[in-house]
Amino acid sequence: MNRRAFLAGSLSAAVLQAMPGRAWAQDGGNRQAIVVGQSVDLSGLMQNIGRDYFTGAKVAFDQLNQSGGIGGRSIRLLQLDDGGEPARAVANATELIENSRADVLFGFCSEACVEAVSRSEVFRRSGVDLFAPLSGLDHDAARGRAVYLHPGSAEEMQQIIRRLSNMTLSRLAIIHTESASMLASVKAAVAGLPALGIEKPRDYVLKDGASNAAALIKAVAADRIQAVIIMADAFSASQLLKPMRAASPALFICLGSMVDVATVQQILGAGGAQGMMVARAVPDPANTLIPVVASFKKTLARYMDEAPTAMSLEGYMAAQALIAVLRKSDSPSRLAQNARNRIGTLDLGGWKVELANERASERIQLAMLTRDGRFI
Numbered sequence: 001m002n003r004r005a006f007l008a009g010s011l012s013a014a015v016l017q018a019m020p021g022r023a024w025a026q027d028g029g030n031r032q033a034i035v036v037g038q039s040v041d042l043s044g045l046m047q048n049i050g051r052d053y054f055t056g057a058k059v060a061f062d063q064l065n066q067s068g069g070i071g072g073r074s075i076r077l078l079q080l081d082d083g084g085e086p087a088r089a090v091a092n093a094t095e096l097i098e099n100s101r102a103d104v105l106f107g108f109c110s111e112a113c114v115e116a117v118s119r120s121e122v123f124r125r126s127g128v129d130l131f132a133p134l135s136g137l138d139h140d141a142a143r144g145r146a147v148y149l150h151p152g153s154a155e156e157m158q159q160i161i162r163r164l165s166n167m168t169l170s171r172l173a174i175i176h177t178e179s180a181s182m183l184a185s186v187k188a189a190v191a192g193l194p195a196l197g198i199e200k201p202r203d204y205v206l207k208d209g210a211s212n213a214a215a216l217i218k219a220v221a222a223d224r225i226q227a228v229i230i231m232a233d234a235f236s237a238s239q240l241l242k243p244m245r246a247a248s249p250a251l252f253i254c255l256g257s258m259v260d261v262a263t264v265q266q267i268l269g270a271g272g273a274q275g276m277m278v279a280r281a282v283p284d285p286a287n288t289l290i291p292v293v294a295s296f297k298k299t300l301a302r303y304m305d306e307a308p309t310a311m312s313l314e315g316y317m318a319a320q321a322l323i324a325v326l327r328k329s330d331s332p333s334r335l336a337q338n339a340r341n342r343i344g345t346l347d348l349g350g351w352k353v354e355l356a357n358e359r360a361s362e363r364i365q366l367a368m369l370t371r372d373g374r375f376i
Helices: 003-011 047-066 086-099 111-119 121-125 153-166 180-191 213-222 234-247 261-268 291-303 310-328 335-343
Strands: 014-017 034-040 074-081 104-106 129-131 172-176 202-205 227-231 252-255 277-280 345-347 352-354 365-368
Touching: 034 047, 034 086, 047 074, 047 291, 047 310, 074 086, 086 104, 086 111, 086 121, 104 310, 111 121, 111 129, 111 180, 129 310, 153 172, 153 180, 153 227, 153 252, 153 277, 153 365, 172 180, 180 227, 202 213, 213 234, 227 234, 234 252, 234 261, 291 310, 310 335
Parallel strands: 034 074, 034 104, 104 129, 172 202, 172 227, 227 252, 252 277
Antiparallel strands: 014 074, 277 365, 345 352
């Protein structure tokens, strides 16, 4: 099946599997589906990330439904596009909670959208939890009602900085978007570095569409920077990297885990992306020696005619974690608490997450891009 048909089928309410909530109620003696509501960016700057994450999750749920679900109950995955706009994300959350009667919100995308939803009136007064949002921040308004499977942005940056420092690259810089959340993440990331004997990196703000690319390239050269960490949307990152690589071919570049690598490769070409370091929150999506990757590739091939990506694997793993929670949950509106109390450490198949913690994973893998687009 192609992506367009696959997505079209889901937007109308893909039948999926397993979880208690208001959907545990019976109607005429029949067990009803469990409703999982998702709002992601399908049309904005992070659309490829939103689509891949959703694709991975949907194939996991489809597989579960076809095998009979959990206790005979299926899952309906309802997905709406917010375009990366916080106001639309709140409107979507209202639709999912009040009209579609979602039992859980799943996989919302971007710090700004998750923050807006977590502070919204509809979320505050609902008994609905938020599972596996793609956010590198801990959102205070959702505390106790959210479980994050993606590593925190500050911790990710620290891991990358330590790796670069171990490579004897001492003059480092972080190039990031100008959102308040990213500024806070950068501040948190660099706060503990002096105690580790690591020089604080320079930080530069990248504007949307890389409109300030020329100025940034000059500043990086003037500061004699040896390596840069890019934490931005893929389009803006690519518009910066294309002239930056031409101006400074020896500059070492690392892409953060929320940069869509496929988009960067498409814009720069395979040769233009060669040698970049890439951060991932999941294993190598091509390494079938890892059980969860082998399972994912087999499932994806069954339902889709496209190659696996790190983000589609992350969506698949998040869905598998939600399924595990649903198997244990006896309180439909308090999934986050049930996850902490009943499961603890969950092995997804060669990759463990600590569901006892609100931030269930802080693990980052770093790999290099080859000329033919592989990771090593």
